[in-house]
Amino acid sequence: xxxxxxxxxxxxxxxxxxxxxxxxxxxxxxxxxxxxxxxxxxxxxxxxxxxxxxxxxxxxxxxxxxxxxxxxxxxxxxxxxxxxxxxxxxxxxxxxxxxxxxxxxxxxxxxxxxxxxxxxxxxxxxxxxxxxxxxxxxxxxxxxxxxxxxxxxxxxxxxxxxxxxxxxxxxxxxxxxxxxxxxxxxxxxxxxxxxxxxxxxxxxxxxxxxxxxxxxxxxxxxxxxxxxxxxxxxxxxxxxxxxxxxxxxxx
Numbered sequence: 001x002x003x004x005x006x007x008x009x010x011x012x013x014x015x016x017x018x019x020x021x022x023x024x025x026x027x028x029x030x031x032x033x034x035x036x037x038x039x040x041x042x043x044x045x046x047x048x049x050x051x052x053x054x055x056x057x058x059x060x061x062x063x064x065x066x067x068x069x070x071x072x073x074x075x076x077x078x079x080x081x082x083x084x085x086x087x088x089x090x091x092x093x094x095x096x097x098x099x100x101x102x103x104x105x106x107x108x109x110x111x112x113x114x115x116x117x118x119x120x121x122x123x124x125x126x127x128x129x130x131x132x133x134x135x136x137x138x139x140x141x142x143x144x145x146x147x148x149x150x151x152x153x154x155x156x157x158x159x160x161x162x163x164x165x166x167x168x169x170x171x172x173x174x175x176x177x178x179x180x181x182x183x184x185x186x187x188x189x190x191x192x193x194x195x196x197x198x199x200x201x202x203x204x205x206x207x208x209x210x211x212x213x214x215x216x217x218x219x220x221x222x223x224x225x226x227x228x229x230x231x232x233x234x235x236x237x238x239x240x241x242x243x244x245x246x247x248x249x250x251x
Contacts, residue, residue, distance in 0.1 A: 001030075001031050001032070001100060001101075001102060001103065001104075001105070001148075001149070001152045002031070002032040002033070002034065002103065002104045002105070003031075003032070003033055003034070003104075003105045003106075003107060003145055003148065003149070004033075004034040004035075004036060004074045004079075004104065004105070004106045004107070005033070005034070005035050005036065005106075005107045005109060005141050005145070006036050006038050006067060006070050006071065006074075006106065006107070006108045006109060007035065007036070007037065007038070007109040007137070007138055007141070008037060008038065008039055008049065008109070008111055008136070009037075009109075009136070009138055010035035010036070010037050012138040012142065013033070013035055013138070013141075013142060013145075014035075016142055016145070016146070017033050021150065021155065021156060022145075022146070022149055022155075025149065025152070025154075025155045028154075030152060030153075030154045030155050031149050031152055031155060033145065033149075034074065036070055036073070036074060038066045038067050038069075038070035039066065040070070041065075041066045041067075041069040041070040041073070042063075042065065042066040043065060043066075048063075049062060049063060049066045049067075050062050050063055050111075050112050051063055053113065057113075058113070059112055059113030060112045060113055061112065061113050061114055061115065061116055062110060062111065062112060062114065062115045062116060062119070063116055064116045064118050064119055067108060067115070067119055068119065068122055071106065071108070071122060074106060075106060076104060078102075078103040078104050079103075079104045079105070079106050080099070080102050080104070080105050080106070080124050080125070081106045081108065081122070081123040081124045081125075082099075082105065082106065082107050082108070082123065082124065082125050082126065082127050083108045083110075083115070083119065083120060083123040083125075083126045083127070084107060084108060084109055084110060084126075084127055084128070084129075084137035084140050084141060084144075085110065085114075085115070085120075085126045085127070085128060086128050086131075086133065087126050087128070088125070088126030088127040088128040089125070089126065089127060089128065090128055090129075090130060090131075091127050091128065091129055091130075091140075091143075091144055091147075092166065093147070093164075093165075093166035093167065094166075095127070096144070096147040096148045096151055097151055099144075099148050100148045100149070100151035100152050105148070107127075107137070107141045107144065107145075108123065108137070109136060109137030109138050109140075109141050110136060110137045111135075111136040111137065127140075127144065128140075129143060129144070166218075168207075168222070168223070169218060169221060169222030169223055170207045170208065170210070170211045170218060170219075170222050171207060171210040171211045171214060171215055171218070172207060172210070173202075173203040173204070173206040173207040173210065174206055174210070176188070176191060180192060188202070190202045204228070205231055205235075208224075208228055208231060208232055208235070209235060212232060212235065212236075219232070
């Protein structure tokens with residue numbers, strides 16, 4: 001899978017792409033990242049890529065010509081072009097999974113006061129990292145690249161990501177490692193039991209609890225079965241009574 005990033009600041013991404021998992025994946029040919037500075041395509045003798053907005057107003061607006069010429073130089077029949085914009089749909093795990101299956105994704109990073117509106121006519125979709133404003137599209141593009149690339153087959157082990165938060169519509173269950181007892185804080189007994197069915201049950205229930213506590217909105221669309229719903233109902237009742245501990249045992 002290849003991601004091409006159109007940006008005024010290609011250096012923003014260099015450290016990320018040379019670090020840890022992404023660096024190894026690039027070296028192994030699993031993913032490819034291409035950085036294109038659209039300032040290189042401007043016809044302005046002064047190297048400008050922006051201009052004042054028609055109708056007046058503060059700030060500068062990115063012009064069509066440099067971005068669209070840069071886009072034309074890298075776009076192919078298999079490319080999907082995404083404009084990073086507050087007007088876009090909110091990026092999430094499901095969108096990352098969908099985009100990770102593409103052959104070629106092009107991300108266009110904005111800056112200044114925004115884009116000439118005509119640029120939007122040349123893209124396939126618009127994406128937003130969330131309901132807040134950044135100094136430019138680069139931080140959002142970096143986060144999206146990381147989320148997308150890690151889902152490409154072979155980049156990380158499938159059993160390492162299958163239980164990640166959001167993968168199954170829920171937040172992840174709690175994780176523990178050695179020592180089993182740290183200054184009186186003990187690992188739940190079930191995780192030390194070696195009983196795989198009980199561990200799986202505990203993890204599912206803890207994922208449900210974590211989600212109910214921290215992101216209850218996710219439960220509205222999560223794929224829950226009858227056992228999940230019954231557990232949540234019992235848990236809510238126990239919350240009211242204050243009888244259920246974090247190890248899943250009634251007290």
